[in-house]
Amino acid sequence: MKFFEIVYTMVSKIPSGRVATYGQIARMVGNPRASRAVGYALHVNPMPGAVPCHRVVNREGRLAPAFAFGGTDAQRQLLEAEGIAVSEDGYVDMKRYQWDGKTEEVRRFKKGEAPQETAQKEE
């Protein structure tokens, strides 16, 4: 499983009406500092439909400045459509909409793919 694939998997598991941060996903994959790589992953492979990149925002709760096809505006539309309030500046209320990341699927996925203290095996 490649790093990017894990990122896509996690993002695709973000429930509707919730948002996640790059750093949050980075921790999930086992690299707390890989936030940049996470963003880049979504950037190079938007995977329309399968990976709701619009639900991923930065630590400030701001939407992507260069979101495809209309930038922040398009992303705002998608979020509002899911019931997420977005400011004119393109900010979302993190303390209200930030994803817990405690979904069953994610939990199992992390146990199986992100060995943290246990002895890990390299393929």
Place this chain on the structure above:
DNA sequence: AAAGTGACGTCCG
């Protein structure tokens, strides 16, 4: 092939 870059975040000073 090495260095630079990018939808970011954390650490150090």
Place this chain on the structure above:
DNA sequence: GCGGACGCCACTT
């Protein structure tokens, strides 16, 4: 609390 530097992964020049 703020500013600067580094780290991450894949891609580009």
